[in-house]
Amino acid sequence: MNEHEMVKRVQEALTGAGVEDTITAAGVFLPRGHFAGAFAGGLVGGGVGDAIGGNLAGSVGTGFGAMAGMKAVDEAADVPARTMLGVSESKVYGFDTEREYGRHPTRLVFALDRDDLKAKVHQRVNVRVLELIHGPSGDAIELEGPRLPGFHAGNVIDALHDSR
Numbered sequence: 001m002n003e004h005e006m007v008k009r010v011q012e013a014l015t016g017a018g019v020e021d022t023i024t025a026a027g028v029f030l031p032r033g034h035f036a037g038a039f040a041g042g043l044v045g046g047g048v049g050d051a052i053g054g055n056l057a058g059s060v061g062t063g064f065g066a067m068a069g070m071k072a073v074d075e076a077a078d079v080p081a082r083t084m085l086g087v088s089e090s091k092v093y094g095f096d097t098e099r100e101y102g103r104h105p106t107r108l109v110f111a112l113d114r115d116d117l118k119a120k121v122h123q124r125v126n127v128r129v130l131e132l133i134h135g136p137s138g139d140a141i142e143l144e145g146p147r148l149p150g151f152h153a154g155n156v157i158d159a160l161h162d163s164r
Contacts, residue, residue, distance in 0.1 A: 003026070019108070027145060029084075029130065117135065119160040
C-alpha cells in the first residue's frame, strides 16, 4: 500500500475512535527485537535440524526456528505484533492492526502527546529502532521499523524529527 493510502486508513480509524485530529504520516512497526528473535530462533532451529537429519532438516529447522523466534518476541512485547503509527502535529497514535485485504488499523492502543515525547532512532542494518520516550516518566515504547517497501517507517521517523 502506498503512503497516502496508509495515512488515509489511519485517519479513518482515528475518526472512527471519536478523535478529531489530522494525521500527516503513518507507518507499520514491529516490536523491538522481532528480527533479532528470528535470527536467534533460526540458529537454534538449524542446529537442532542438523543434529537430527543433516542439511535438509537443518534448513527446515532454521525456517521454523526463525518463525518461532519472531513469534516469541512478538508475544512478549507490550505493543501489537504489527503496530500502525499515525503522527499528527500534536500526537503519536498507535493502533493494533489486522491483515485482511491489506493491513488495516483496528483498535487504538495509545495516544502520546508530542510535547512530552522524545523520539530516538537507532540505525541497524535491516531496521531502524524507534524509541518513543515519555519525558516526564522516562517510560518508553520501543519499535522496529523495517527498511522494506510498504512499511513507510521512514515517513513516521521523518515526521517525528521535523520541527513543528
